[in-house]
Amino acid sequence: MGVDFGDMVERQEISLKDLFGKAIAIDAYNAIYQFLSIIRQPDGTPLMNSRGEITSHLSGLLYRNTNLIEGGLKPIFVFDGEPSKLKTRTIQERNEVRIAAERLWAEAKKAGSAEAIKFAQASSKIDTQIVDGAKTLLRHMGIPCIQAPSEGEAQAAFMAINGDAYAVGSQDYDAILVGAPILIRNLAITGRRKLPGKNVYIDVNPENVELDSILSTLEITREQLVDIAILIGTDYDPGVKGVGPKTALKLIKKHGAIEGALAELGADIENFDAIRDVFLHPDVASDYEVKWREPDENEVESFLCGRHDFSEDRVRKALERLVDASDRRQRTLDQWF
Structure with a gap:
């Protein structure tokens, strides 16, 4: 993970x-x-x-x-x-x-x-x-x-x-x-x-x-932090056997980048350039919308209790807390306008 x-x-x-x-x-x-x-x-x-x-x-x-x-x-x-x-x-x-x-x-x-x-x-x-x-x-x-x-x-x-x-x-x-x-x-x-x-x-x-x-x-850059991670091992590579965080940090600070560290270790990490790019320039979307809405009590209760057999009493108690908290949040926002 x-x-x-x-x-x-x-x-x-x-x-x-x-x-x-x-x-x-x-x-x-x-x-x-x-x-x-x-x-x-x-x-x-x-x-x-x-x-x-x-x-x-x-x-x-x-x-x-x-x-x-x-x-x-x-x-x-x-x-x-x-x-x-x-x-x-x-x-x-x-x-x-x-x-x-x-x-x-x-x-x-x-x-x-x-x-x-x-x-x-x-x-x-x-x-x-x-x-x-x-x-x-x-x-x-x-x-x-x-x-x-x-x-x-x-x-x-x-x-x-x-x-x-x-x-x-x-x-x-x-x-x-x-x-x-x-x-x-x-x-x-x-x-x-x-x-x-x-x-x-x-x-x-x-x-x-x-x-x-x-x-x-x-005392490193984000690019160097990524190189340290690649040496240790990420979801995209197994890293170099025997290299932990302390060794990786020492090597990157010594050589400045992963290329020199790998040369000293006599090791190779396949596609390390592409892996580095995944971290430094990840695929993201800019056309998203962040909007909180009021909880729909009926829909929550129908979904959890009607479809998934949740306890009606427990769900209603949770909904009371959720609605109250959401109302307080909205009142706080309204104070700014």
């Missing part, structure tokens, strides 16, 4: 209050995947309706977004489009991992093993039905949905650069590589969470990561 250089970057723990009034362009696939992974029964079985359709993501989108909007945030969900052909290897590998996880989950569940939940989470996948359901619910809730031509995080970063969003919401640091000025992590999982495979709970808070701060602290 993106490049792993978390140890290299400074992450500032914040609260939702720090994001009051801010529009956050959320990587939709990233958030949905988290909901699909986390919202499960003890044996790993996801929430489902009477027809066997998975609804874990719908539960996460309803309740988490209600919390965010109550906190004064203005979420925008940005959905992936067609992935780059350079990502084919990674997609194939992930599919193989999921297939293996499904088999291990079935075996663990049959044996009553506590590891069932771990394998179940690894088997999570997003399909067209899940994406369509997510978009339908979000629109009924009055939350903008933006369709990216390619990577959602790149489109979200473009919107933040343009000033249409304060930050990108995602767990993946790739958002920084594609130019997001600010990355907010843990938005979808903020709160008290149980550690996987352990009877231990921790408090998870949002984290603020700033591109300029990273570049200033490491």
Whole structure:
């Protein structure tokens, strides 16, 4: 799930209050995947309706977004489009991992093993039905949905650069590589969470990561940060074996760019120029519209309760909170005019 250089970057723990009034362009696939992974029964079985359709993501989108909007945030969900052909290897590998996880989950569940939940989470996948359901619910809730031509995080970063969003919401640091000025992590999982495979709970808070701060602290350019990521390994390349963040940083600072680093290592990364270009000049759309609307209570209730068997009482309580929060937001906007 993106490049792993978390140890290299400074992450500032914040609260939702720090994001009051801010529009956050959320990587939709990233958030949905988290909901699909986390919202499960003890044996790993996801929430489902009477027809066997998975609804874990719908539960996460309803309740988490209600919390965010109550906190004064203005979420925008940005959905992936067609992935780059350079990502084919990674997609194939992930599919193989999921297939293996499904088999291990079935075996663990049959044996009553506590590891069932771990394998179940690894088997999570997003399909067209899940994406369509997510978009339908979000629109009924009055939350903008933006369709990216390619990577959602790149489109979200473009919107933040343009000033249409304060930050990108995602767990993946790739958002920084594609130019997001600010990355907010843990938005979808903020709160008290149980550690996987352990009877231990921790408090998870949002984290603020700033591109300029990273570049200033490491004394590098964004182009060099991208080269570091390519050496470590990204969704588009496996990187160089044995090269981690510290070594990659040292090599790029020594040589200035990936070409010299590869020469010293005696290594080769296929299509590194094209990979670099994907990060520095991603495929994005400029003809998007960001507009929040009032929640349609009847449509939300019909969709969740009528079609997906959600509890009417719980959905109505969530809707009361959502509508109240949306009204407060509108009253705040009206004060400016």
